[in-house]
Amino acid sequence: MIEILTKYFATFADGFLITLESSIIALIGSLVLGTLFAVLQLVPNKFVNRLAQAYVEIFRNIPLLVITLFFFAFVAPLVTHLGIAMDGFTAGTIGLTLYTSSFIAEVIRASINAIPKGQMEAGRTNGMTWWQTMRLIILPQAFKMSIPSLGNQFINLVKNSSVLAFVAGMDLMYQANNIAQSTFDSMGTYMVVALFYLVITLPLSYGMKYIEYRSNRGGNA
Amino acid sequence: MEKAKKKRFGIILTLLSMIFFFGSIALLAVFSANSQDTTDTLERVKNSHRMVWGVKADTKLFGLMNTKTGQIEGFDVDIAKAVTQQIADDLNITIDPVFTQVTSSTRIQLLKNGNIDAFAATATITPEREKIIDFSNSYFDAGQSLLVKKGSDIKSVADLNKKGKTVLGVVGSNSVVNIKKYAPKAKVLGLSDYAQAMTALRAGQGDALTTDNGILYGMATENKGYVVVGGTFTTEPYGLAFDNNQGPIVRAANKALKEITASGKYNKIVKKWFDGVPGINWEDLKR
Amino acid sequence: MSIAMTLASTIEAFNYYNLRYLFIGLLYTLSVSVISIALSFVFGSIFGIIVYEKIPYFSRWVSIAVDIVRNLPLLLIIFFMYFALPNIGVHLSIFWASIAAFTFFESAMVSEIVRGGIMAVDKGQFEGARANGLTNAQTMFRIVLPQAYKKIVPPLVSQFISLVKDTSLATGIVLPELMYRGQIIYGQNSNYMIPVFIMLAIIYFVVNFGLSLISKRIEKNLA
Structure with a gap:
């Protein structure tokens, strides 16, 4: 295990950075998309609500691997005609973004629903539009409320980014498979790669638990 | 339960579970190592x-x-x-x-x-x-060869040995090891199997798919518009x-x-x- | 590719034999998921109770183990069970390696759900039960757990849904489930790729969306 780590450290480090990069891009993207689709599920327009719901249900109920392979194999050649190159990394990151955004939409929608209805009405009677109230009053509270769940979603994102390995996305898992294949030491390789993942996910997980613990205590006091 | 008793109970449980966990791994390892050596x-x-x-x-x-x-x-x-x-x-x-x-x-x-x-x-x-x-x-x-889209500018493995060229292969196959020697400048992408690699080639994820000629000819029969080029550059x-x-x-x-x-x-x-x-x-x- | 050609290859791709082949894949997907979630429910409950009970040292140890497993990618655990365990002499078939990997991972996830469920049960219940002369264990198994299980039905179902989706990762170790069989079919002819993808997406969607509807109904009935 130690030899694998020292001998292939550079390769692991490359994969680690790619995993991190993909996760962070997908986090930002899915936060934006997730919030958008959460709000669209609540705007006073039935048709838009339905569309947003359909988006969420579709991406929540299909495996990430199917979404990713779809972009890698089907969408990529379509966009190359437009001069856009979509490699495994891009396809994987888009897949991750769409998949995670559906979960984040659910988290944020739940938080918005938990905010007393009176706030929206108060905003409206004070002369603000629906969008203004949503943006300035409701969403900031909803975000604060969602922090623990959003943290969990980010942890899931980092773990799920391993799907890039299927489309040669050069991430940690892809590199690990290559190393395991060339050294035939699967045990050592997968132990090392587990450590690399835990370096990201464990601190996040404990951080989230701490925040949750603090807010629970604050709530009771 | 009083505190000291509960603490002792916890320590014993921890030790027991650890012994059980590591012991069973060790047992399995020893047991199967023995059984494996004797299997002809x-x-x-x-x-x-x-x-x-x-x-x-x-x-x-x-x-x-x-x-x-x-x-x-x-x-x-x-x-x-x-x-x-x-x-x-x-x-x-x-x-x-x-x-x-x-x-x-x-x-x-x-x-x-x-x-x-x-x-x-x-x-x-x-x-x-x-x-x-x-x-x-x-x-x-x-022998290892290349599969490309008809009309591709790749005619042989030498054409792949340029910056910006991408070759597709399958993880764990010998052809992926070889291509790094024959076209060190090209980027090599390893997919998990041949169905995936062919899909990737059709999707334009690489300039050529490399593996053994027999496999490539088989793929070419099912995928009109793709041809095997450059002859073989290794013997397999x-x-x-x-x-x-x-x-x-x-x-x-x-x-x-x-x-x-x-x-x-x-x-x-x-x-x-x-x-x-x-x-x-x-x-x-x-x- | 013209629309007519796409249509023709769609019809060709979904001939009776390919559909049957995919259907058996779905059976694999479902049986692996059901066996794994059932096992995880048992192990997850045990770990959840242990962590909740705060037994000195022991609970801490179990909780750290659960956190480590929860925070690893499932794909890594699958590869580990199948490729790495044989290095120390543990040989599992593809089917059981998949089930072992899913059970290992899902037990950790389920244990968190169970612990959350127990914590959500009103504290007064514990005290009331104990005041009525029940022992700790009796309180847990007769009073608290039944209520906790009722509370955790929705998160358990969503965990099951994500398990059904995640079985597709076992295609990495050639478990002949839905996703792998889809790939074999478009391995015959790459023109089948798009129809197969759409088909896979529809099958997964129908199964999982159906499950989530059932879960919503249960939630309503319990509320």
């Missing part, structure tokens, strides 16, 4: 009257799943069947060949795991692999693979290979699979 593949096959072969399920001509029958069909499969039959005849017993699907990235592990007795899965005999598994003599001589002798230190069954397989070649059965199988495949002259493959 030939003995196991003789006793069970079955020989479990790993074959490809996604590779045209060599091993392809027929969804109609649920059977895997191809050159590798027929060779494995013929060799099994011959070994059985030589020993004067019956042995049923059983087929399990493998990919380039799983076949060696499966063999080491003991899930399969042998594999006939387009595997090149290489010195690196011979360190950890045993090979029979070669049963087919392939395929061997039947067995676990390490399995001398008896390797000798039995070599003897069987010799016998099916002498009886003309080998050539029949070659004709069955390669006669009429564009780009291949099956007569050249006769032995």
Whole structure:
């Protein structure tokens, strides 16, 4: 295990950075998309609500691997005609973004629903539009409320980014498979790669638990 | 429960569970290490009257799943069947060949795991692999080549040796190792199996797909608009693979290979699979 | 590719034999998922109770183990079970290696759900039960757990849904489930790729969306 780590450290480090990069891009993207689709599920327009719901249900109920392979194999050649190159990394990151955004939409929608209805009405009677109230009053509270769940979603994102390995996305898992294949030491390789993942996910997980613990205590006091 | 008692209870439970956890791993390791050394593949096959072969399920001509029958069909499969039959005849017993699907990235592990007795899965005999598994003599001589889109500017492996070119291959295949030597400037992407690699080539994820010519010709027959170019730039002798230190069954397989070649059965199988495949002259493959 | 050609290859791709082949894949997907979730429910409950009970040292140890497993990618655990365990002498078939990997991972996830469920049960219940002369264990198994299980039905179902989706990762070790079989079919002919993808997406969607509807109904009935 130690030899694998020292001998292939550079390769692991490359994969680690790619995993991190993909996760962070997908986090930002899915936060934006997730919030958008959460709000669209609540705007006073039935048709838009339905569309947003359909988006969420579709991406929540299909495996990430199917979404990713779809972009890698089907969408990529379509966009190359437009001069856009979509490699495994891009396809994987888009897949991750769409998949995670559906979960984040659910988290944020739940938080918005938990905010007393009176706030929206108060905003409206004070002369603000629906969008203004949503943006300035409701969403900031909803975000604060969602922090623990959003943290969990980010942890899931980092773990799920391993799907890039299927489309040669050069991430940690892809590199690990290559190393395991060339050294035939699967045990050592997968132990090392587990450590690399835990370096990201464990601190996040404990951080989230701490925040949750603090807010629970604050709530009771 | 009072505090001190509860604490002692906790410590004992922790220790017990740790002993159980690590103890069971150690036991398993010792137990199976012993059992493995004594397993002789030939003995196991003789006793069970079955020989479990790993074959490809996604590779045209060599091993392809027929969804109609649920059977895997191809050159590798027929060779494995013929060799099994011959070994059985030589020993004067019956042995049923059983087929399990493998990919380039799983076949060696499966063999080491003991899930399969042998594999006939387009595997090149290489010195690196011979360190950890045993090979029979070669049963087919392939050579690495390239599959590209018709009209591509890639005519040979030299055209790939440029910055910005991407080659597709399969993780765990020898061709991925080779291409890094022949086109060190190209970027190599390893997919998990040939279906994926072909999908990636069609999706424009790479300039060429590299693997052995036989496999590529098989892909070209199903994918109009894709051609094999540049001839072969390596020789890839395929061997039947067995676990390490399995001398008896390797000798039995070599003897069987010799016998099916002498009886003309080998050539029949070659004709069955390669006669009429564009780009291949099956007569050249006769032995 | 023209629309007519796409249509033709769609019809070709979904001939009876390919559909049957895919259907058996779905059976694999479902049986692996059901066996794994059932096992995880048992192990997850045990670990959840242990962590909740705060037994000195022991609970801490189990909780760290659960956190480590929860925070690893499932794909890594699958590869580990199948490729790495044989290095120390543990040989599992593809089917059981998949189930072992899913059970290992899902037990950790389920244990968190169970612990959350127990914590959500009103504290007064514990005290009331104990005041009525029940022992700790009796309180847990007769009073608290039944209520906790009722509360955790929705998260358990969504965990099951994500398990059904995640079985597709076992295609990496050639488990002949839905996703792998889809790939074999478009391995016959790459023109089948798009129809197969759409088909896979529809099958997964129908199964999982159906499950989530059932879960919503249960939630309503329990509320």
